[in-house]
Amino acid sequence: MPSAIQHAQDLLDYIDASPSPWHAVQSTATTLNTYGFEELFEGDAWALEQGKHYYVKRDDSSIIAFTTGSKSLAEHGFNLIGAHTDSPGLRVKPKPDNQKGAFSRIGVEVYGGPILATFTDRDLSLAGRVHVLQNGELSSRLIKFKNPFLRLPNLAIHMNPKVNTDGLKLNKQTELPLLLGVANDELKKQPDMAELIANELGIKQSDISAWELHAYDTQGGSLYGLNDEFYANSQLDNLASCHAALMALVSDASLHSSNFNVCAFFDHEEIGSNSHKGADGSFLPDVLERIADTLQLSSEDYKRTLSNSFLISADMAHAYQPNFPSAYEPDHKVLVNHGPVVKVNANIRYASNSASQARFIQLCKQADVPYQTYSHRTDLGCGSTIGPITSAQLGINTVDVGCPMWAMHSIRESAGVQDHGYMTRVFSQFFS
Structure with a gap:
């Protein structure tokens, strides 16, 4: 060993x-x-x-x-x-694309019992599987977006002054959508989920039948401690x-x-x-x-x-x-x-x-x-x-x-x- x-x-x-x-x-x-x-x-x-x-x-x-x-x-x-x-974590909804003003967001649902506050301010991405229909044949593809392109930014303490005494409380429906991007005159509207998946897998959007994706932290595992006696992931x-x-x-x-x-x-x-x-x-x-x-x-x-x-x-x-x-x-x-x-x-x-x-x-x-x-x-x-x-x-x-x-x-x-x-x-x- x-x-x-x-x-x-x-x-x-x-x-x-x-x-x-x-x-x-x-x-x-x-x-x-x-x-x-x-x-x-x-x-x-x-x-x-x-x-x-x-x-x-x-x-x-x-x-x-x-x-x-x-x-x-x-x-x-x-x-x-x-x-x-x-x-436990955050699973992407079947219709996740959520446009709120200039902001593009991804709608998620809570899976199991995660400590939701720990998902804030992390470099998040998506992974899971996608079912594809091509030439009349269904197949399953694993997908893992390696680059962090999603985030759940915390509210500044100036707007949430009791966060350190009452703890961070997040409404699962309204306060958990993950921020994908911000559009302005110079920046085009962010791609929707089907477009992101198609680009990652090299297929057409029309080939996508269904998906099961969840958010993951792109920070890899690490050893820590004075003598590397602990590990985190x-x-x-x-x-x-x-x-x-x-x-x-x-x-x-x-x-x-x-x-x-x-x-x-x-x-x-x-x-x-x-x-x-x-x-x-x-x-x-x-x-x-x-x-x-x-x-x-x-x-x-x-x-x-x-x-x-x-x-x-x-x-x-x-x-x-x-x-x-x-x-x-x-x-x-x-x-x-x-x-x-x-x-x-x-x-x-x-x-x-x-x-x-x-x-x-x-x-x-x-x-x-x-x-x-x-x-x-x-x-x-x-x-x-x-x-x-x-x-x-x-x-x-x-x-x-x-x-x-x-x-x-x-x-x-x-x-x-x-x-x-x-x-x-x-x-x-x-x-x-």
Whole structure:
């Protein structure tokens, strides 16, 4: 395994190449291809071979990759890690062009629960996918505008004198459209969205059928701290977990293991997972059942397989921020660079139970990795993950874990270099 700093830099490169869920799946597939994984398609018949490695995508923003080991699947089950490819942010509306006087703006809709104030005064651009109809054939194209051409300027303190006492409050309908440009006698009206897309993809505007785009911060990821012990980027929640799981899956320990190892990265976690490609959909159950069918397992043996399986739900955790001590449960503060976090909630907002906690702690000890335990303040609402959903769907015992991070759902999040290496080591131990 590379050094902790090299591993963190690889994560930052992975995120920089993945400004949307569709790009994240493309980045993941590129890595899998490098390690000899074969792509499967849901519409085809599958003929799996023992000892080979495969992946399958659903709608290009969710992906499941797996290895086929020599162990009895019914007796040993699947070793699964689940994470998600989406992050909170601003999605472009279907009819986004918004002309207000001399100003050209792009209309956006809030996706999930971002910290909206962090999107102000950033060098924003757009990324996502576009569906194109040419010669009677529909196709999907990824698009990433590299240059920053959008901005959400803050209101000066002279017009908003209470901003530092009351906080920045933005009306989601009227105050979030992104500024594209200003027209005057010398400057022509700014191009509309269809024109921008057509120019970027080198197609005609009439070829464009539909798009799914969201705003992203063009500032790349960076290491920081006196000894580069921290890193910052967008989408750490939850591409950092995807990257750790992916690197564990393609490690020598995993590829030469006799286990059936599975990574499942879902879209739509940030909005409830209730979609055909979300964790509450049929994607993972379909894939696991097809693996069992291809291996000619009986219905009873498939049920045994699920009973003997174990799922690690990997999603980032809230690191203690000492400027806000009252926001945390005082006996469960987790610290950056102090190890992976086991997340526990009595109301099953996290899927962890004592048995699944004990198994993950055992993995940490085997990998010589420190660990921490997190519980949310009882008087604050607790977020959730794909863990409870997937565990309930499949009947698989599950633990919820994550690396500690600051500023979750900000456009610029940060975390610890050592923790990312720790988590990857534990995942590699799980897959070995």
